[in-house]
Amino acid sequence: AQKVTQAQTEISVVEKEDVTLDCVYETRDTTYYLFWYKQPPSGELVFLIRRNSFDEQNEISGRYSWNFQKSTSSFNFTITASQVVDSAVYFCALSGPNSGGYQKVTFGTGTKLQVIP
Amino acid sequence: EAQVTQNPRYLITVTGKKLTVTCSQNMNHEYMSWYRQDPGLGLRQIYYSMNVEVTDKGDVPEGYKVSRKEKRNFPLILESPSPNQTSLYFCASSIAGGIYEQYFGPGTRLTVT
Numbered sequence: 001a002q003k004v005t006q007a008q009t010e011i012s013v014v015e016k017e018d019v020t021l022d023c024v025y026e027t028r029d030t031t032y033y034l035f036w037y038k039q040p041p042s043g044e045l046v047f048l049i050r051r052n053s054f055d056e057q058n059e060i061s062g063r064y065s066w067n068f069q070k071s072t073s074s075f076n077f078t079i080t081a082s083q084v085v086d087s088a089v090y091f092c093a094l095s096g097p098n099s100g101g102y103q104k105v106t107f108g109t110g111t112k113l114q115v116i117p
Numbered sequence: 118e119a120q121v122t123q124n125p126r127y128l129i130t131v132t133g134k135k136l137t138v139t140c141s142q143n144m145n146h147e148y149m150s151w152y153r154q155d156p157g158l159g160l161r162q163i164y165y166s167m168n169v170e171v172t173d174k175g176d177v178p179e180g181y182k183v184s185r186k187e188k189r190n191f192p193l194i195l196e197s198p199s200p201n202q203t204s205l206y207f208c209a210s211s212i213a214g215g216i217y218e219q220y221f222g223p224g225t226r227l228t229v230t
Binding site (some may be wrong): 003005009033037044045049052091093095102103104105106107108109110 | 123128148150152157158159160161165167173175176205207209215216218219220221223224
């Protein structure tokens with residue numbers, strides 16, 4: 001079985017601070033895929049990033065960056081110079097072959113980020 | 118515009134009254150899935166479908182049914198809803214399976230009294 005843990009339930013930061021959202025996963029698969037999604041207060045779910053287990057290179061997209069470390073089974077998400085528009089619930093997710101043959105997707109419980117102006 | 122649509126967006130019903138939540142995508146995606154979102158539990162997968170007439174259980178399938186008779190549609194059926202099915206439901210689709218990014222519908226807030 002696969003599992004995703006987002007231990008931070010809620011985080012509050014002041015605008016322009018950097019913030020890191022943690023994601024720790026468990027899987028017995030050697031090949032798997034990790035994702036981050038954003039759910040702003042309006043409620044829709046928006047895809048942010050997808051990473052496969054063979055690509056450990058960190059990724060940066062504007063103020064967003066992702067740190068994937070297989071050794072610690074973590075896929076952390078950092079927002080640099082946070083803005084009020086970053087306020088949202090962020091979900092980490094995992095899909096692997098031994099859970100429904102890549103059809104099942106396991107989500108974490110989410111981290112609610114509040115950016116205070 | 119590429120999108121996933123769900124109807125209704127809001128529904129209040131009573132215990133035991135059968136209901137269907139529709140989901141449709143216009144992206145010709147192979148994979149579709151249903152999730153429920155509950156406070157403190159995140160998103161949990163109910164059912165998924167890899168193609169027409171191919172469906173399988175997710176982590177919380179009890180009390181739900183699905184069908185995939187057409188590629189674009191994936192309705193969620195609650196034959197005898199109970200209060201513990203009060204939740205926010207999301208339909209999603211992807212090109213081909215859970216390894217690809219999913220596009221989500223706007224959500225259906227269901228209350229069962």
